[in-house]
Amino acid sequence: MAMTRLARWAARSPAPVFAAIGPGRQAETERLLARPGLRRAATPRDAAILLVAGDLPGDTAEALSHVHDQLPHPRATLRWQADAPDAIAARIETAWRDICAGERDEDDHLPDEPPNAWKGIGPHGQGGKGMMGGTPYGRPMAMTGTDIRDGLRLDRYTARFGPFLPMLPPGLVLQVTLQGDVICDLDVQAPPLAQAADADAPDLCAARMLRLLGLDRAAHRVMHGQSARALWLRGAVPKRIGRIDGTSARDRLIAWLAGDTVSVAPPDLPALLHGAEWAEAMLILASLPPSALIRAARGVEAA
Amino acid sequence: MTDLMIALLTAFAVWTGWRVFRVDSMVRASFALMLSFVAVGAIGVLLSAPYIGVATVFMMAVEMMVMAIFMVMFMMNPAGLNPMVMVHQHRLSIGAGIVAFIGLSAAVLLSPLPSNPVAADTDVVAQLGHELLGPSMLIFETAGVTLLATMVGAVILSSRQGRFGSADEGSRPPGLTEGGDPAGRQPEGGGGHGHHHHEGH
Amino acid sequence: MTALLTLAVLATLLGGTLFAVALDRAYLPLLALFTRQRVETEAPDRLNRDLAPAWYLALAAIGIAVVPFAPDLALIDSPVGIVIWGSCEALIVLTVFLHGWSPNAPFPLIGAYRYAAIGLPVMLPSMFVLIAAALPAESLSLVAIVDSQREVWNVIRQPLGLPLFMVVALAMTLRGPMDYADAADIATGTSAEDSGAGRAVWQIARLAMLVSVSAIAATVFLGGPLGPVLPGPVWLWLKTGALMALTVWIGNRVARTTPSRMLTILWVVLLPLSFLHLLISGLIAL
Numbered sequence: 001m002a003m004t005r006l007a008r009w010a011a012r013s014p015a016p017v018f019a020a021i022g023p024g025r026q027a028e029t030e031r032l033l034a035r036p037g038l039r040r041a042a043t044p045r046d047a048a049i050l051l052v053a054g055d056l057p058g059d060t061a062e063a064l065s066h067v068h069d070q071l072p073h074p075r076a077t078l079r080w081q082a083d084a085p086d087a088i089a090a091r092i093e094t095a096w097r098d099i100c101a102g103e104r105d106e107d108d109h110l111p112d113e114p115p116n117a118w119k120g121i122g123p124h125g126q127g128g129k130g131m132m133g134g135t136p137y138g139r140p141m142a143m144t145g146t147d148i149r150d151g152l153r154l155d156r157y158t159a160r161f162g163p164f165l166p167m168l169p170p171g172l173v174l175q176v177t178l179q180g181d182v183i184c185d186l187d188v189q190a191p192p193l194a195q196a197a198d199a200d201a202p203d204l205c206a207a208r209m210l211r212l213l214g215l216d217r218a219a220h221r222v223m224h225g226q227s228a229r230a231l232w233l234r235g236a237v238p239k240r241i242g243r244i245d246g247t248s249a250r251d252r253l254i255a256w257l258a259g260d261t262v263s264v265a266p267p268d269l270p271a272l273l274h275g276a277e278w279a280e281a282m283l284i285l286a287s288l289p290p291s292a293l294i295r296a297a298r299g300v301e302a303a
Numbered sequence: 304m305t306d307l308m309i310a311l312l313t314a315f316a317v318w319t320g321w322r323v324f325r326v327d328s329m330v331r332a333s334f335a336l337m338l339s340f341v342a343v344g345a346i347g348v349l350l351s352a353p354y355i356g357v358a359t360v361f362m363m364a365v366e367m368m369v370m371a372i373f374m375v376m377f378m379m380n381p382a383g384l385n386p387m388v389m390v391h392q393h394r395l396s397i398g399a400g401i402v403a404f405i406g407l408s409a410a411v412l413l414s415p416l417p418s419n420p421v422a423a424d425t426d427v428v429a430q431l432g433h434e435l436l437g438p439s440m441l442i443f444e445t446a447g448v449t450l451l452a453t454m455v456g457a458v459i460l461s462s463r464q465g466r467f468g469s470a471d472e473g474s475r476p477p478g479l480t481e482g483g484d485p486a487g488r489q490p491e492g493g494g495g496h497g498h499h500h501h502e503g504h
Numbered sequence: 505m506t507a508l509l510t511l512a513v514l515a516t517l518l519g520g521t522l523f524a525v526a527l528d529r530a531y532l533p534l535l536a537l538f539t540r541q542r543v544e545t546e547a548p549d550r551l552n553r554d555l556a557p558a559w560y561l562a563l564a565a566i567g568i569a570v571v572p573f574a575p576d577l578a579l580i581d582s583p584v585g586i587v588i589w590g591s592c593e594a595l596i597v598l599t600v601f602l603h604g605w606s607p608n609a610p611f612p613l614i615g616a617y618r619y620a621a622i623g624l625p626v627m628l629p630s631m632f633v634l635i636a637a638a639l640p641a642e643s644l645s646l647v648a649i650v651d652s653q654r655e656v657w658n659v660i661r662q663p664l665g666l667p668l669f670m671v672v673a674l675a676m677t678l679r680g681p682m683d684y685a686d687a688a689d690i691a692t693g694t695s696a697e698d699s700g701a702g703r704a705v706w707q708i709a710r711l712a713m714l715v716s717v718s719a720i721a722a723t724v725f726l727g728g729p730l731g732p733v734l735p736g737p738v739w740l741w742l743k744t745g746a747l748m749a750l751t752v753w754i755g756n757r758v759a760r761t762t763p764s765r766m767l768t769i770l771w772v773v774l775l776p777l778s779f780l781h782l783l784i785s786g787l788i789a790l
Contacts, residue, residue, distance in 0.1 A: 010539045013532030039533065042692045043611075045543060045699040072541035072699040100539060114546060159610050167689050181618065181763060212689050214680055214760035229757070232681070236759035278614065279762040282689040330605060331549070334598070354644070357587045364594035365624065371601060372620050428583045428644060 007100045014039035015096035018047035020064055021170035022054025026290060027198040029053045032085050034223045037093050042166055044070035048099050049092055053080045060163050065109035067164050074105035147179055148275055154179045163190055167282045169293050181277040186270045191297030199290040206256035208286040228257060242284035249287035262289055266296035305349050316342035324390050329374045337367040354428045509579040513568050520715030523745060527752045534704050542700035549606040556603035560709035563592045567716030571723050572647045574736035585646035586634045589720055593630055596676050597623035600685045604694030615693020618763050619685035625770040629778035630672040633665050636785035637724045646723055653727040664781040666725045673717045673751050678710055680755025684763055718747040
């Protein structure tokens with residue numbers, strides 16, 4: 001009996017949604033997730049509903065399966081094609097109620113087994129020959145390497161990020177080599193998916209940056225047409241980052257908060273992000289209107 | 304009751320100290336070491352040395368955190384994926400361990416321990432403060448300033464940005480003969496000046 | 505008396521945490537988390553994963569246990585009360601680090617070392633501010649610090665103290681401008697791999713720590729249980745609640761800058777400022 005009461009309370013909470021955004025659906029999806037009955041989950045682990053908006057390209061299928069399997073049970077996948085926002089919001093809320101009542105769940109898409117066997121080969125049970133670097137158990141490990149800042153040889157950690165990370169533009173896949181927080185190498189492996197002009201709307205662009213600044217409520221207010229009402233907004237964005245044709249990330253945030261649309265020339269992403277820290281890089285990416293990002297990545301692909 | 308607590312804390316300190324050498328990652332090892340020190344700090348509190356006891360916990364927590372940061376900097380190895388062995392140079396360490404144990408045991412057993420109970424309402428923290436900033440001030444301040452100077456010096460020496468430009472550029476020793484090759488080891492690879500010059504001979 | 509005080513500490517922790525959940529409007533989402541599965545990452549450090557939230561909660565409880573509920577009544581009436589709280593702060597940084605280190609995943613690890621790098625310089629102003637508060641009391645005991653505020657509260661006598669300590673409070677509760685562990689740019693950082701009850705317990709521990717750090721601030725700067733008419737504990741609760749609301753408000757309103765910029769601010773601005781604060785407080789106390 002207690003469990004059902006807990007389930008009833010749970011069903012009344014906002015439905016936690018993780019969105020995989022397809023081409024042309026960014027603006028709609030971001031506005032949908034700002035509705036009162038829904039909650040934008042920052043990680044699949046915090047979500048119960050995987051919302052697949054639009055037609056995802058075939059090469060993202062595996063990534064989508066990985067995200068799907070990262071959602072804790074019970075979970076549901078909803079495909080959003082032509083529904084009106086009201087209709088999909090109602091479908092999400094129904095699915096969340098069913099999940100809470102234990103009437104809906106989905107199995108894993110991929111087999112839940114380690115990609116390589118956990119079998120040590122070294123003399124002390126470790127996976128590789130040495131204590132650092134190499135690929136113990138088939139898993140690449142960080143290894144010290146030259147540093148781009150001060151010559152201190154720290155560990156370089158390489159990983160692929162994207163295409164559905166909420167702080168990256170939808171579709172963008174980056175292979176990043178990090179030394180601590182510093183990006184020392186960056187490769188654009190997949191461009192952001194094409195978005196319509198409505199993704200450049202000032203309130204959406206400002207909200208993306210506000211969320212990175214830890215101001216979820218201000219982002220919410222901005223998306224509902226109110227002022228951000230936040231302190232130290234401009235000061236928090238470092239002055240020098242994200243400079244493209246005379247405007248910096250901070251200038252663009254100010255323009256968006258004032259309700260102006262910003263257009264910038266397509267930037268050279270690797271050059272812009274190389275040497276930046278992870279937090280700065282995410283701010284820089286959010287400070288670029290989606291249209292500029294898409295053209296930038298297309299340019300790299302063509303070259 | 305206090306005796307029992309001290310016995311338990313001692314056992315915990317020894318067990319966590321032993322774990323330092325048995326766990327398979329450096330982060331686990333440093334935190335096991337910290338737990339060992341926390342137990343020692345708690346014994347200090349039970350022995351009516353509250354400031355020293357609590358300060359031990361505080362210092363060790365900060366210290367082990369700094370150690371863990373350095374480990375992640377140089378070995379980004381989350382959750383100890385690649386197991387490591389925490390024991391090296393077995394013979395030397397066994398020998399050093401035995402010598403240290405005998406020495407410390409001898410010190411405990413042979414030195415005359417004072418038996419001079421203080422009254423329960425003695426203000427031990429204030430007394431410690433008066434001692435540290437009174438008769439022992441010179442010793443502690445000297446040690447403190449020396450440590451600070453060492454830290455500042457280490458940072459300055461290891462910094463790449465120097466007063467006269469980048470530390471790893473142009474800093475070549477003078478030649479052994481007038482106008483001769485710079486003394487010391489030639490930098491290998493990189494196609495620097497030294498290499499070409501060498502070929503010229 | 506000890507039993508009564510233990511009860512008071514636990515009641516404060518529980519009631520305060522419930523209040524903190526209300527301030528964050530997180531009742532239903534937290535309840536919903538308990539219905540969700542707890543997913544295990546590949547090769548996690550299980551011991552530390554389970555211990556991290558427990559330590560966070562325990563440190564919050566220790567923080568409240570050193571707070572006097574009446575002018576001369578604390579559960580842990582130690583002559584070195586503020587040093588105990590200082591140790592708690594150091595151990596909080598460690599706990600958050602372990603929370604990020606244990607799931608064996610990139611974002612939690614980034615959150616973990618980032619927080620450790622921010623947490624260490626945050627502790628220095630915290631120590632100077634607390635020592636400054638100990639100067640007029642001529643004691644490290646929180647009971648004596650409360651006693652020294654009978655005529656004028658430290659928030660007036662040492663005006664820089666509370667603002668500097670609010671920075672510490674935000675950092676210790678992973679909130680708003682000082683939340684470098686669970687930030688949005690790393691997908692909630694150390695919590696990125698938490699789900700279900702594990703995620704809920706970490707959030708609850710974080711809110712419990714808000715009660716603890718606010719109670720310490722209320723004791724050190726607002727005279728703790730001192731006040732007219734109402735009994736001591738009620739004054740402590742009122743002041744703690746007000747500081748909790750202030751912390752939540754700042755956390756929701758102030759933007760978070762990048763970690764390297766915050767490090768510069770901490771070392772170059774806040775540390776000298778806290779030195780100055782200590783110097784002025786010392787001169788006044790003379």
